[in-house]
Amino acid sequence: MTHILYVEDDPFSRDVVRMAQRMSPDISGLTVFDDSRDFEHKLLELQPQPDLILLDIHMKPYSGFEMLKMIRSHAEFDRTYVVALTASVMNEEVRMLQEAGFQGGISKPLHLEIFPELIQRIMNGERIWHVW
Amino acid sequence: MxxxxxxxxxxxxxxxxxxxxxxxxxxxxxxxxxxxxxxxxxxxxxxxxxxxxxxxxxxxxxxxxxxxxxxxxxxxxxxxxxxxxxxxxxxxxxxxxxxxxxxxxxxxxxxxxxxxxxxxxxxxxxxxxxxxxxxxxxxxxxxxxxKLYIEPEIDLREIIETATRYTGTLLSDKDVVLQKELPETLPKLMGDRKRLLQVMLNILSNACKFTEHGHIKISAREEKNNIVIAITDTGPGIAADDFKDVFTAFKQTSSGLRQGGSGTGLGMPISQKLVEAHKGRIWFESQLAAGTTFYVELPLQSGLQPERSA
The missing domain is CATH 1.20.5 (Single alpha-helices involved in coiled-coils or other helix-helix interfaces)
Incomplete structure (x- = not known):
């Protein structure tokens, strides 16, 4: 069972992932942050701790790249998967995600039918770059 | 001087x-x-x-x-x-x-x-x-x-299975049977999994879009250091006058438009470029009122270099 944290400033995108959770029996819980303010503090306070963190990239005040760095600065998240959920899918943009150390990327629009399968594969350690 | x-x-x-x-x-x-x-x-x-x-x-x-x-x-x-x-x-x-x-x-x-x-x-x-x-x-x-993201060993069977799963829903309201004739094993080859899936999806979704009755058959076989995939439909076929437009960007064949096709006119030209980038070939045979077969031939020894793993 997977507990997901999703950080996203677009309300419709948040709703889409909430819907996807309702269709995915393997996702046991979903916590959503509406913005990246105070991200590090909110993350450390979070109970239960997430198994997988989905990050939007173009966010303020902290971008997905900056949030990834904050996560990786805490040893307790060493085993937490961090995956980008983004509408920026050009080759160059995907390369930047890979170089920054994201363990996968899922493009918007989300592919509702295969989202549960993607989450499962990510949790099995597979590096998914599902750019649709 | x-x-x-x-x-x-x-x-x-x-x-x-x-x-x-x-x-x-x-x-x-x-x-x-x-x-x-x-x-x-x-x-x-x-x-x-x-x-x-x-x-x-x-x-x-x-x-x-x-x-x-x-x-x-x-x-x-x-x-x-x-x-x-x-x-x-x-x-x-x-x-x-x-x-x-x-x-x-x-x-x-x-x-x-x-x-x-x-x-x-x-x-x-x-x-x-x-x-x-x-x-x-x-x-x-x-x-x-x-840019192709070349993997050293991709399984075309798996790509075909995925493509048929994605496009199968296009046939849910139609009297069309989707058949697969795949050998037990196919040799693996170097290629970009996502791009080859895109080619299969383009061809298959066209077949699903235009075929109202009968069947769509996908077969694959090994032939002289190549793998040849054939996708045959019992759709309306392509008029000979339209053959030249099939691989032309932004062109939709007039027979396709009459059938209510609503594509971008880019799917097949892109597929052609992608297959060629894999050192392969794509072509078709078609007869009006009988159907169309698209062929994709991919070499087992393409000389492509695999990407370092990301």
Whole structure:
């Protein structure tokens, strides 16, 4: 069972992932942050701790790249998967995600039918770059 | 240029000194004249050379400027496409997925008409997404920046299975059977899994779109160091007049348009480029009112280099 944290400033995108959770029996819980303010503090306070963190990239005040760095600065998240959920899918943009150390990327629009399968594969350690 | 005749003096007797002195004067004068002419010629040549040089430099500057302009225009185009893609994908995420969610009946049951209308929204959103993806791909192909992510061992069986799973839903309202004739094993080959899936999806979704009755059959076989995949449908076929348009960008065949085809006209040209990037070939045979077969041939030894793992 997977507990997901999703950080996203677009309300419709948040709703889409909430819907996807309702269709995915393997996702046991979903916590959503509406913005990246105070991200590090909110993350450390979070109970239960997430198994997988989905990050939007173009966010303020902290971008997905900056949030990834904050996560990786805490040893307790060493085993937490961090995956980008983004509408920026050009080759160059995907390369930047890979170089920054994201363990996968899922493009918007989300592919509702295969989202549960993607989450499962990510949790099995597979590096998914599902750019649709 | 004038030739200068030097007087021969060594063998002349002493008595002829006066004469030879006069000849000497004449020769000197001639030499001076010649030197003056040569100098003039040299000056003229230098002026001409300078002019040629100036012109060359100007042409070089112009070419350099043109190259920079093209580079700048390409960068602007890439930035525009990246931004357009991002800005359109975010609302499409909502349009496509909210409508799919409603259509599944999860929030509540729908009347038949509501189901139909919501299905139309989902399909239109998907169409718009396909269009964006195709325009981005075509732009990458045209600028030569299309990059393949080559994996050393990809399984075409798995790609075909995935493609049939994705496109199977297109046949749910039709009296069409989707058949697979795949050997137990196929040798693995080097390639870009996602791009080869895209080719299969393009061909299969065309077959599903245009075939109203009968069957669509996918087969694969090994043949002389190649794997040949054939996708045969019992659709309306392509008119001979339209053959040339099948792989032309932004062209939809007139027979396809009459059938209510609503593609972007980019799917097959992109597929062709992708197959060629894999050192393979794509072609088709078609007969009106009988059906169409598309073939994709991929070499087992393509010489492609696998990417370092990301």
């Amino acid at each position: 004038d030739t200068v005749n030097l007087p021969i003096t060594e063998s002349q007797p002493v008595l002829s000194t006066v004469d030879s002195s006069a000849a000497y004067e004449t020769t000197i004068a001639q030499l001076k004249k010649t030197i003056a002419q040569l100098e003039q010629q040299h000056d003229d040549d230098m002026v001409e050379l300078q002019a040629i040089n100036d012109e060359f430099e100007r042409a070089y500057d112009e070419a350099e400027q043109a190259r920079k302009d093209v580079e700048r225009a390409n960068n602007v185009k890439s930035a525009f496409l990246a931004s357009m893609s991002h800005e359109l994908r975010t609302p499409l995420n909502a349009i496509i997925n909210f409508s799919k969610f409603l259509k599944k009946g999860i929030p509540g049951p729908l009347t038949e008409e509501q189901d139909q209308l919501i299905g139309n929204i989902a399909d239109s959103g998907q169409h718009l997404l396909n269009l964006i993806n195709d325009v981005l791909d075509m732009s990458k192909i045209e600028s030569g920046s299309l």
